[in-house]
Amino acid sequence: MDNFATRFAKRIEVEFAHEDALDTGEYAKYRVPYLFSVKPGRRFDKIAYTNGTQTFVYAFVERATGKLIKAAGWKSPAYYSDGSVASRYDLSTPAGFDKATAEAQRHGGQLYAR
Numbered sequence: 001m002d003n004f005a006t007r008f009a010k011r012i013e014v015e016f017a018h019e020d021a022l023d024t025g026e027y028a029k030y031r032v033p034y035l036f037s038v039k040p041g042r043r044f045d046k047i048a049y050t051n052g053t054q055t056f057v058y059a060f061v062e063r064a065t066g067k068l069i070k071a072a073g074w075k076s077p078a079y080y081s082d083g084s085v086a087s088r089y090d091l092s093t094p095a096g097f098d099k100a101t102a103e104a105q106r107h108g109g110q111l112y113a114r
Contacts, residue, residue, distance in 0.1 A: 004091040005045035005061035008068065009036040011097075012104045013049075034106070044069070044077055058108045066092030068100050070111035086111075 013036045020031050032051045036058065039046040044060040060069045060077035067087035072078040078086040088111060089103075090096035103110045 003038075003045065003061075003063065004066040004097075005038045005040075005047055005063075008061065008091055008097070008100065009038050009047050009058075011101045012036065015101060015104060016106060046071075056107070059111055061091060062087070066090055066096075068111065070108065 013034065016034055020028075020033060023031065034049045034051055036047060036049045039048060041063075043064075044062055046060055047058040048055050049058050050056070057071040057074055059071055061067065062069060062077075062085060067085060068089040068091055069077040069085045069087045080086055089100035091100060100110075
């Protein structure tokens, strides 16, 4: 069975491809599809995406709990000052997974506090 990170990456790749297909704006012909990949780690899985020339980190997923965490950089997730991970979504529950995919933004902006 796929883990939380792989399921989430597949879902948002499909969602973004669907958005791209519906885009009929002036610059739609220049849009490059984003391809998502998951790089497993000991504690966290890294979700990365590429636009064909560059690769970016989208988010991290804690393997044990399924928490979707914003990235602090290429190598590590963001932590709060008390040492806990900066998570807004829980991919381990169906409701949390659906909420995370529904609110997903192209560059992970939904993971930052508003």
